[in-house]
Amino acid sequence: MIKVTVCIGSACHLKGSRQVVEIFQDLLAANHLSDRMELGGTFCMGRCDSEGVSVTVDGEPYAVKPENAESFFYDVIAAKINNA
Numbered sequence: 001m002i003k004v005t006v007c008i009g010s011a012c013h014l015k016g017s018r019q020v021v022e023i024f025q026d027l028l029a030a031n032h033l034s035d036r037m038e039l040g041g042t043f044c045m046g047r048c049d050s051e052g053v054s055v056t057v058d059g060e061p062y063a064v065k066p067e068n069a070e071s072f073f074y075d076v077i078a079a080k081i082n083n084a
Contacts, residue, residue, distance in 0.1 A: 002037045002081050006064075007054035009044035017041075017053045019066035027073045036081050 004024065008017050024039055045054040045061070052063035057076055064072050 001035075002077065002084065003040070003056075003058055004037060004077060005040045005042050005045075005056045007043070007045045007047070008041040009048075011044070011048040012053045015053050016066040020053045020055070020064055020069045023066065023069040024073060024077075027070065031078065033078070033081060036084070037077065 006017055006021050006024070008021070021039070021041065028034055028037060028039060045056070047054040047061060047063070050063035052065040055062045055064045057080060062072070062076065
């Protein structure tokens with residue numbers, strides 16, 4: 001199972017973490033991947049200087065913006081799930 005964690009701390013909240021979480025939730029359901037991906041949230045990941053919301057995929061850090069969350073889901077998350 002792939003573990004995706006989204007920062008929901010104050011800095012990431014201002015960068016759109018709520019929208020990123022909602023997009024991931026919608027895509028998770030639409031692609032019927034809830035049995036292959038665990039989506040969680042956490043407070044500050046200590047990467048507040050990144051240009052987007054701090055997200056980890058199996059511990060690997062990324063910065064995701066709401067406007068690229070869908071492509072990130074398919075390019076990184078779904079690809080990792082399909083290769084697992």
